[in-house]
Amino acid sequence: MNPAVFIDAIQTELQRTDYGQHPPELYDPIRYIMSLGGKRMRPLLTLMSTYLFTDNWQRAVRPALGVEVFHNFTLMHDDIMDRAPLRRGKPTVHEKWNDNIAILSGDVMLVNAYDLLLDVDVDKLKSILARFSRTAAEVCEGQQMDMNFETRWDVTEAEYVEMIRLKTSVLLGYALELGGLIAGADAETNRHLYESGVNIGIGFQLKDDLLDVYGDPAKFGKQVGGDIIANKKTFLLIEALEKATGPIRDELTGWLARTNFNKAEKVAAVTTIYDQLGIRQITRSRINEYFERGFANLEQVVAEPARKAVLGDFARQLVERES
């Protein structure tokens, strides 16, 4: 099976889905954010996961799109909360329209997400929605933790990993689990799928933090060092704050406190501190731990090897990314 078939199925459904029409102020922003693109990672995971157990993966297309709509709902509301001006290089909904429209369109997107998830076998509906509601609440918990961290300087590694687990990884776990639920896989298999998505998701997010500092500027899409410039509480900074003592600590906290600085100079200085503390190696080994756990979870899933390879190859692409 060529993964392009899954991508095509998602694109076709995206084109065809009617989110609603009137009033346009409510529904245009949904069409807008859904048209901005993205890797469609979550619905792809659901389709590939369904395909592990059945040829009839097409029945998973609408619920898979439900997960994508939910993800984009969180982006629309997070962008308001973060006052983000851009999303995928285009104006965010609250910038292009206004805050109220972004709140209300997002609300309808969450309703739309549930509605798309209704398109499953009746006997599986309750467990699919109960797991979705649990996941959706956890994503909100992660976003709230992330906002709480903004004003704290004593966030521990464990707290940070818990935050990214909730904010981003549980939805990747659910995307995989959903395929198993739709295909009628057993509870243990679904648990392995979920854990696999969660662990790979944590590794993926930590790699995001790593690439922001140590990415190849030629390959990395964003400005390398952006997180350092913004004092963003990444895994690297939290780790450095936990490890640094004496003059290195003073230098690091000095850079964090400065409001007037040369950007390149700050990026170079903080990167040097990270180097001195061995943060790159610590982060790399933590990323590998999560990826290994995730692939070990996937190993536990009993399915035809050729089908597992489709999902495994896609997951490997995700973890090997340089941008």
Next chain:
Amino acid sequence: MNPAVFIDAIQTELQRTDYGQHPPELYDPIRYIMSLGGKRMRPLLTLMSTYLFTDNWQRAVRPALGVEVFHNFTLMHDDIMDRAPLRRGKPTVHEKWNDNIAILSGDVMLVNAYDLLLDVDVDKLKSILARFSRTAAEVCEGQQMDMNFETRWDVTEAEYVEMIRLKTSVLLGYALELGGLIAGADAETNRHLYESGVNIGIGFQLKDDLLDVYGDPAKFGKQVGGDIIANKKTFLLIEALEKATGPIRDELTGWLARTNFNKAEKVAAVTTIYDQLGIRQITRSRINEYFERGFANLEQVVAEPARKAVLGDFARQLVERES
């Protein structure tokens, strides 16, 4: 059956429901807004509607609470959009905490509402949730229309009634329909229940507009004339703008344009204009039309008379309110 039994069941479930715990910034606002009280009209309608068809109305308590949680979610988000400082005399969530917390807590409330609605028979779940999603989207459509009306002076009566139908009445309709769906009533019965709630809801909302101008200050909870002072586009104002011509029109638009005015003087002047145009009678007769339609819909429902009387008496209390 004493209606107090239904009220007690809702209060008990409200006390017992765990919306979530961590982080507290996410869940405290939910407990707060749910504790502010209110008539609990929607869950009461669901329980009374279930009781029309079965003694086992207790199984409707959790889904009924789902409707109440959804209603309070819309209040939390509407209050942000309207920049409302107070809700039931207490600070709104975005005032007591902040906008971001009100957005995100509201999001989780919508998830909680769906979760409570999952607690129904598996064979009824899909239709219960599909109708809920449709209703929830319509409530958002009504709120968007309401916001659009703020900057328009040519809103027609038909547009206004459609806005209140969506913003408030369809949820009352759904609350009644939900009882029928839970109890396994037939499709025609459920349609009558829904239409009854929608029609009574429209009458109820129009009566709200009427009481704000013509309510007895001794009985009406809020300041009589508040809508006139705020230029709020109520049924009365829209009707007056549709009817007024010549010098009366000039006087009305003059009061609407004025930014510096004596409040009592404006209320008296606009009320006199309403009197001259016969707005009170027009509004009253429209209210009665909707109430009559709503009670006629209820008549169509086949159920034991004593059980219908419980719901009918409650609905009559709602329509006869003076505050």
